[in-house]
Amino acid sequence: MKSISRRALTLYLLIFVFLAGSVLTYYRLAVNADKWAMNKANRHLYTDGGLATAGDITDRNGNVLVSTVNGVRTYSNDVSVRKATLQTVGDGAGYIAGGIQTSFKDELTGYTILDGIFNLKRYGKGNDVATTLDSDICKAAYSAMNGQDGVVGVMNYKTGEIICIVSTPTYDPLNKPAEEKEGMYLNKFFKGLYTPGSTFKIITLASAIDNMPNLENMTFECKGKNGKGQIQIGEGYVFCSGVHGNIKIEKAFNQSCNCAFASLADALGKDKLTATAEKLGFNTQMNKINGKISRSSSIIKLDGSSALDVGWAGIGQYTTLVNPCHLLTVVSAIANGGTAVEPYLVSKITTPSGKTLYTSKTNNSTEYFSPTTAQKLQKYMRSNVENNYGDYRFSGLTMCGKTGTAEISDSEDAKPNALFAGFSSNPDYPFAIIVVVENSTYSIKTAVPVASKVMAAVKKAYS
Ligand SMILES: [Zn+2]
Structure with a gap:
C-alpha cells in the first residue's frame, strides 16, 4: 500500500510539473505570438509596410474601400472616396491611429491566437470587414467641406450605424504628399475635442427643462448698445451677438441669445449643469466603437469656477470641450426619444470560406433624457430650423438642429470654429449629423450649408 501511494504521489507530481510547463508555454505564446507573427519582417503579411494579404474593407453597399490586389494593398478607384474615408479605414502603415486597418489588423489578416496565420496560408487572404459607411455620402461630405478643415459625421439614430465620417485635412493614400499637414493622421470624429x-x-x-418647472414663463433680458447685448454675471459680463431685448426661452434658443443662456446657467449653478452634462456622458470614458476604436471624452470642469465662468460654460465657452462623435450621440438620443444608441462602424466580419465571425447589433441601453425632456428639446430644435436656419436648406427632412460659433482664442483676428448638430425628424430618414468647420465664420454661413448638402445626399441615398 505504502509503495503504491508513493508511486501515485510521484505521478501526481509529474502531472503537476507537466501542466505547469504547458501553462507557461501557452502563456508565452499568448503574450508573444502576436508580436512574432505580426512582425513587419514577416513577408507573408507585409509588403512595404502595408497589410499585403489582408481582407477587404467594404462600405454598406459592398463597395470596396480597401482590398489586396497582387499582394499590394489598394484603395477605392475614386480619389474622392479614398480621401473621404482615409482616416476611418486607416492606412496600411499605421500612421492613422484608430483606423480600421490598425484596430482590426488581426481580423483583417485572419490571425488568431490558436491558428496563427493558418487561415491566411490556406486561403491566401484574411477576413473581410464590412462597415456601416456609405461611401457616396462620405464623398458628398468631403466635397461639401470644400477644402476646409474639420469633421462631418452622420449616424442612424435608431440603429447606431455610422454612415458617414469625414475628417479633414486628408490625403490620397495612393499619392501621399511629401509635406504633412497638421491633423491629417487624426480621425477627428473619434479623437477630436x-x-x-x-x-x-x-x-x-x-x-x-429638468430643473426649472417655470422655464416657459420666464423672460430673459438682453440689453446693450452698439448692436451687442450684455449681461452681468457675478463679477463680470457675458456678451451677446445681438441685442435681443426681453425674450422667452424659445426665441432665446432660436436666436442663440448668450445673455439668456448665461443667466440660465447662473441660475442652475455649476452642480446642476455638471450633473446634466455628466448624465449625457461628459467626463466619462465612452465605450470603444465595436469594442476596438477608442474615443476622446467630452469634458466639463466647473470645480472652483466663478459664477461668470459658469455663465460662459452655459453658452459652450470656458474650458468645456466636446468630442464630435459624442455630441452626435447626444443629439441622436434627443431624436430617438431620449435613449442613446451606441454608435458602431463595423457591421460584419466574414472569413474567406464565407463563415461569419462577427456581427454587430444595436445596443440602446442608456437613457440620456426622459421622453418628456427629449420631446421638448425636439420641439425647440425644430423651431430653430423653421424660424432661423431655414427649412429650404433641408427640404423634406423636417430638420431639427442647433448651430454654434465657438471662439477659440481671445485674439482679435482669430477665427472661430463653426458647428452644427441636428437630425431629421422625418421617420423615413432617421439620421443625425454633426459638422465642425475650423477657422471659419458664423456657423449659419458655413456649417449649416455643409449640413444641408450632406443631408441632401443622405435623403437621395435613402429615397
Ligand atoms: Zn441676446
Whole structure:
C-alpha cells in the first residue's frame, strides 16, 4: 500500500510539473505570438509596410474601400472616396491611429491566437470587414467641406450605424504628399475635442427643462448698445451677438441669445449643469466603437469656477470641450426619444470560406433624457430650423438642429470654429449629423450649408 501511494504521489507530481510547463508555454505564446507573427519582417503579411494579404474593407453597399490586389494593398478607384474615408479605414502603415486597418489588423489578416496565420496560408487572404459607411455620402461630405478643415459625421439614430465620417485635412493614400499637414493622421470624429460654442445650449436647455418647472414663463433680458447685448454675471459680463431685448426661452434658443443662456446657467449653478452634462456622458470614458476604436471624452470642469465662468460654460465657452462623435450621440438620443444608441462602424466580419465571425447589433441601453425632456428639446430644435436656419436648406427632412460659433482664442483676428448638430425628424430618414468647420465664420454661413448638402445626399441615398 505504502509503495503504491508513493508511486501515485510521484505521478501526481509529474502531472503537476507537466501542466505547469504547458501553462507557461501557452502563456508565452499568448503574450508573444502576436508580436512574432505580426512582425513587419514577416513577408507573408507585409509588403512595404502595408497589410499585403489582408481582407477587404467594404462600405454598406459592398463597395470596396480597401482590398489586396497582387499582394499590394489598394484603395477605392475614386480619389474622392479614398480621401473621404482615409482616416476611418486607416492606412496600411499605421500612421492613422484608430483606423480600421490598425484596430482590426488581426481580423483583417485572419490571425488568431490558436491558428496563427493558418487561415491566411490556406486561403491566401484574411477576413473581410464590412462597415456601416456609405461611401457616396462620405464623398458628398468631403466635397461639401470644400477644402476646409474639420469633421462631418452622420449616424442612424435608431440603429447606431455610422454612415458617414469625414475628417479633414486628408490625403490620397495612393499619392501621399511629401509635406504633412497638421491633423491629417487624426480621425477627428473619434479623437477630436472642440469648444462646443452654442451647440452646448442644447445641454443647458436640457438642464433647465429638468430643473426649472417655470422655464416657459420666464423672460430673459438682453440689453446693450452698439448692436451687442450684455449681461452681468457675478463679477463680470457675458456678451451677446445681438441685442435681443426681453425674450422667452424659445426665441432665446432660436436666436442663440448668450445673455439668456448665461443667466440660465447662473441660475442652475455649476452642480446642476455638471450633473446634466455628466448624465449625457461628459467626463466619462465612452465605450470603444465595436469594442476596438477608442474615443476622446467630452469634458466639463466647473470645480472652483466663478459664477461668470459658469455663465460662459452655459453658452459652450470656458474650458468645456466636446468630442464630435459624442455630441452626435447626444443629439441622436434627443431624436430617438431620449435613449442613446451606441454608435458602431463595423457591421460584419466574414472569413474567406464565407463563415461569419462577427456581427454587430444595436445596443440602446442608456437613457440620456426622459421622453418628456427629449420631446421638448425636439420641439425647440425644430423651431430653430423653421424660424432661423431655414427649412429650404433641408427640404423634406423636417430638420431639427442647433448651430454654434465657438471662439477659440481671445485674439482679435482669430477665427472661430463653426458647428452644427441636428437630425431629421422625418421617420423615413432617421439620421443625425454633426459638422465642425475650423477657422471659419458664423456657423449659419458655413456649417449649416455643409449640413444641408450632406443631408441632401443622405435623403437621395435613402429615397
Ligand atoms: Zn441676446
